[in-house]
Amino acid sequence: MPLKSLSHPYQGYSYAFLDEAAKRELRRTILKSIAIPGYQVPYASREVPFARGWGTGGLQATLAIIGPKDSLKVIDQGDDDSVNAANLRRFITSMTGVSTTTDTQKASLIQSRHRIPEEILDTYQTLVLQVPMPEPLRSVEKSRAVAQQMHADADYGLMWLKLYEQMVRYSQITLGTGYPSLVHGRYVMDPSPIPRWDVPKLHQARHLTILSAGREKRLYAVPPFTEVRPLEFDDIPYRVEDQKDWHCGKTGLKSKFMNELPKDDGSSSYEISDSGYVEKYLRQKEGESIRFAKPYYDDDGKFYRDDVFRELKDD
Amino acid sequence: MNLSLEPITLEPPRLVLEKPLLEAHKLNIYYGKLHVVADVSLELYRAEVLGVVGESGSGKSTLLRLLNLQEDVDSGDYHLAIEGYKANNLFALDRFAKREVQTRHIGIVYQSPHLGLRMHASSSGNVAERLIIAGERRYSALREAAKSSLAASEFPLERMDDLPRKLSGGMQQRVQLAKAIALKPELLLLDEPTTGLDVSVQALVLDTLKRLQRELGIAMIIVSHDLGVIRTLADRIMVMRHGQVVELGLADQVLEDPQHPYTQQLVHAKL
């Protein structure tokens, strides 16, 4: 067999933009992050033709693991059509030739900023989340070195104190996005700035989640079937955003994460944030036959697993 | 004549029967060439109060930091008769075990509230943190424990959720005290707890300390350069100079009949 048949033909750039050494380092980093769930693994964040803060961390993770057979979905705040998502999608496809989709179910690789789609992801799928600030302890400990020591010691007292202080001041926990969560009973992570609505989706998920921060040069992962528990007091259960009475203006659906759109008269209308889901729903309504995966939250807002949300028993 | 009296059982004094709570042997620490704590040995019994006096820079605070396992010694060993650690030289424990001993068995109050309190957390939060570290995860239990500790140190409960920096000096010391006793430690270390307070406030805080000591039966080491403070609390007095112990004895003995010239000087200056 001639050597030539074993290598791909010469091309002016390497597949998926990053050079092979960079990809190899990233893949090693990803493997390490999977081996130590929730642990922030440092990596040498490369230059990519995007500004830091625009998803360069997620992009590098995507480029390191993408292959020609992948089907790619890129979303920003749940939206396939935002400028940032469109830019990233165009760049990735032009560097890899992969096909793209807005249908969550058809995507093998999903790069996302700030959201997890509403349909339950499965084992064939990988979710890459763009992370601006990976350090959950930053709000309670300014020094990175000290924070690292605290992670090493699993010393998360200050995180709990923060929750205590919020209860004292506001009678509720006001942390919105990026709710600190304990992964595999060991490391507290900042689950990127996804809303509280999305955090339970990571618990015992069937898919792999990679979280990557390009500017901060750290990457961490939630492997499939891993415990992810938001920090909660025993007597104050974790709650997601209260959107019970909100109906999506486009679909009439409820119990999916909504964006609130202020109207001129001061009231608000609502719209499901997962634009791919809306698109599928509307096409189905017009008579197309569409395949949906089961959603994480059903139409009554009930989560698909029953070991996540606790009701307090009165005694 | 029938002298069939009940046989008298003679009890030896308590201190002879009991093992000390704290035994520290030949502690030494150098900062560079400076021998800050020099061959200091001491014992402390349960419910006993040891007063430590000495001029500024004589190594008192450093000694307390050593006993609080905050710093490593250069030589010496240190035992506390507490569950699970009776056989250990505490200086030889690993970081985790040290933290465990520190949170569960030792309380400390510093002269400066900035050393002892988190200024950005509420007063009750400062106390609750001890219980959080000890693994308490019920918010209601944290509240209750913070409340009862603060009440025990006679802190006005309507201000329990105020930030420490909004409190007066005396109240800050009471928050430190509540934090220190939150987990009912066997040993309480007090580093100039009333220095810098108004005399009247100082007297009130000392009253609280005295009451707590009686009620909880807690062993205390109180550092002060003020013999008056020491006199009101201490059973025994240890006098330090240049890192060394120059005199150690019962409070009355040391105050009435000081042996070392330095102590004589101190006592006379005070009188």
Ligand SMILES: Nc1ncnc2c1ncn2[C@@H]1O[C@H](COP(=O)(O)OP(=O)(O)O)[C@@H](O)[C@H]1O
């Ligand atoms: N962290 C430190 N580094 C260097 N020298 C120190 C340090 N802490 C204290 N010292 C020195 O050690 C000596 C004893 O200090 P300290 O224990 O604070 O005395 P005291 O509490 O009796 O006033 C002093 O000379 C002081 O300057």
Ligand SMILES: [Mg+2]
């Ligand atoms: Mg001092």
